[in-house]
Amino acid sequence: MEEYLSSPLAPAYGLGRHDLSRLVATGRFWRPTRGGYYAGPDPRALAVRAHTLGITSRDVVACRRTAAWLWGLDVLPPGKRQDEWPVEVVVPGGARTPPRRAHVVGRQSDRLPPGDVTSVGGVTVTTQERTALDCARWLPRLEAVAALDQFLARGVARERLRARAAELSGRRNARRLREAIALGDAGAQSPPESWVRVLVVDAGLPRPRPQVRVELPEKRVAYLDMGVERYRVGIEYDGHDHHSSVEDRAHDEWRRAQIRRLGWRLVIVRKNELFGSPATFLERVAERLWESGWRPTPGESLRLQRQLRLLGSPEARYRRYAA
Template sequence: MNEPLPLIERARRVTRSVPRAVVCRQTAAHVWGLNALGFGASEDDWPVELIAPGHVTLPGCVTNVTPLPADDITHHRGVRLTTPERTALDCARWLPRVEAVAALDQFARRGVDLDALWRLPTIPWPVRDTLGMADRGAASPRESWLRVVLVDGGLPRPTTQIRVPLAPAGTAYLDLGWELYKLAVEYDGQGHHSSPTAQRHDDLRRRQLRDQGWRVMAVRKDVIPGQTANLLEHVANSLIERGWQPSPGTTTRILSRIRAARRKPR
């Protein structure tokens, strides 16, 4: 049985054989080197997403018919595809919000000027709002998801990569948190934090942070999306315990998001 071709090779073959086809959206983001196919998605099963004439139908491809200016087209790794700027804009426009922000965070780290996209006069407000959520400090797509869940849940926007000097020497960089309240939330990814050595390092680091008054809340892989309601409730309560005073309207919004998350099937 033949091994499936990598997505980039399939994209390369399609654009070589169909002159007017341009790879777009998450496939284009993948070719640009982003982790953008969504959690649990297999590259082997992912279709080649294209912008092409309406009469083009290709097996293993999803064709979108939409205007594409010549300035939005380039070549990378032998693939004809949308530019990083256009790919970022398409992700913001078409992907679910959490996946869009995860992609935008990665584009921001690669130097794409998302502020310039935000200022484009033709951008609708929902897309502009998603662009405004981007933060180049997110170190992984899961951290991006975590930030979106907290902000959309009504909590104040956290800062990413908070630098905390540790005694007697060293520095901790907290995934995201609120320095004013000395509260941090960190994503514990499977593998990265699961070995005994890594766990001992994390325990020592968090003990040093506690000595400086920080509270660090670790979020496991299975929390999002299955336990979003509990996450929002715990983080909101911790912020309030540490001095945050949400307005009545903000409190209502948070409670509404928690109830909505509990109603969703896991």
């Protein structure tokens, strides 16, 4: 029998309503949605819940973060696990959305063209282009750009997104969408790197380029997470996952010492700074740029001061980057 099963198909396997109830009660089946059953090993996985929901309704299309996750991208908010994130779906206007008790967020739409719908792993989802457009338009600023960076790296065409964004002029979040597309960069290697780059740009500092190649002695090569090559200022993000072991840190210190000997000034951004006090690392970036000869215009200086004040206020920072 298939891992996924819907109530209408149960009789074909000799299962009646009471049989299904018994199997759920004994833990052999799990029912994530009304009429949808699953008998596999990971019942709470986002992909499993989306698949089970889809077999009970032909109108359901996974969208936004759920669709991006099914496309294999890291798009959930920091600290959120996939087993606790709701299945985000869109249904045709006039159709019933799935109940929220099934851990589903449903939205109605009359404007989902057939060309924006496809299938991934048996789940009906928005296409990569449409999902990139939706994430850039509806997610908070930093997360929107981080998602978009990943889609651009996948080959989604920026010009196509710009053209479709132009068609939405005057609509809700159209400006947010245009700004996210302008900030996107396929070179970012992780969502935190995308966040750092956006915060640097928003502060009015020179825009860093991701994955800057640095030629080391003895024909070795290093890549900075991002850097402003004109001023030889590099920015690197140290996340807990990849920079916590003694070996990792020893290698990083050796590598960075080699880069500094070549005249680069480096700013290392820690996880607690990015998520708790971003103004602290932006001040260091501005200082390293100044030491390297960057001279901001009066307008750029004012923009930097305003951004540092905004980031120093949790309420203002939330309105700008999390709402």
